[in-house]
Amino acid sequence: MTLLEMINEDVIKVPLESNTKHDVFRELIEILHKAGKVKNTESVFDAVINRDNQMSTALENGIALPHAKTEEVNQLVLAIGVSPKGIDCDSHDGNLSHLFFLLLAPPDQSGPHIEALSEISRATKSNAFRRVLLSAQNAAEIVEFFCED
Amino acid sequence: MDNPVERVLVYLDGSIESVTAARYAICLCRKLNAKLYGTFIINTHALNDLVKSRIFIESEQIEYKNDLEADADKYLRNFETEAVSKGLAPECIKESGLVNVKIKELVRSYEIDLFVIGELSRIRSRRDEFHNESERAMRSVPCSVLIVKDEDRVDDIYENLN
Structure with a gap:
């Protein structure tokens, strides 16, 4: 499953309302819950926080990639959030996080999970990619960007 | 050489598309002898x-590697069972x-003359195409490549193969 196949306006929030790491995780999980892709939000939150506590999932250059395996999803799911003001998520470079990619996978889909994480990792290394997402005014613009050939 | 296809390699990655490709490869090998x-490449x-x-x-690296090892065993076992049930010894x-490097090595070492893969995912850009391992394998293997499509039709052919 490619990123393109997981993305639609229902799983994208621009701008995010949260101001803290825990709140932004909850906000992204809630987006997926409203889209019908997540069952028990508290269980998912625990899984995401548990992973983040071992090493921050806020990377460098404003990117955060919280992820977890959970029984609460039936397939690989992705939520994208943009925070123009930025959120302190204990990133590896000490900067605020602006672009959030929450990726959840069922326990039996490690292969697709790895592929999706790799795809996001590669894409977010591009300055142009980050710039376009950060300048998006709404979810539709992000979907349009992903669907461009 | 009487037969234009003597050795077929199918790439399994756990996707529905790769299962379909495997079934088509089974049918081809039966018909072409x-x-x-x-192969499943971790x-x-x-x-x-x-x-x-x-x-x-x-x-996580250790956990996911173990998961992939288990996936490889499972999908190769399923592949073997299906092929054997159709009279082949895969x-x-x-x-x-x-992945793409290993596939190339296998094609060379086993002297494969047809590489079979499942339908490719949609890509977002040329960059995605470059990073997609199936695409890279398809482009770089030194033998002919067959991309299998139409799951329903392939399933029919497979089920009716006596």
Whole structure:
């Protein structure tokens, strides 16, 4: 499953309302819950926080990639959030996080999970990619960007 | 050489598309009396990259590698069962590394003359195309390549193969 196949306006929030790491995780999980892709939000939150506590999932250059395996999803799911003001998520470079990619996978889909994480990792290394997402005014613009050939 | 296709390699990655490709390869090998090979390649290269990028921690790398090992065994076992049920004696090959590189090595070492893969995913850009391991394998293997489409039709052909 490619990123393109997981993305639609229902799983994208621009701008995010949260101001803290825990709140932004909850906000992204809630987006997926409203889209019908997540069952028990508290269980998912625990899984995401548990992973983040071992090493921050806020990377460098404003990117955060919280992820977890959970029984609460039936397939690989992705939520994208943009925070123009930025959120302190204990990133590896000490900067605020602006672009959030929450990726959840069922326990039996490690292969697709790895592929999706790799795809996001590669894409977010591009300055142009980050710039376009950060300048998006709404979810539709992000979907349009992903669907461009 | 009487038969234009003597050794067929099908790439399994656990996707529905790769299962369809395997079934088509089984049908082809039966009809052409060709030798069938199936491979599942554990993408340790991607795992290592995720650790280097500090996306994965070491315990995740180990856990996911174990998951992929189990997937490889499961999908190769299913492939073997299906092929044997159609009267073939397939060879199952479990490898690890960078997928497209390993596929090229297998094609050369087993003297494969037809490489079979499932339908490719939609891509977002030329960059995605470059990074998609199936695409890269398709473009770089030194033998002919067959991309299998139309799952329903293939399932019909497979089920009706006596």
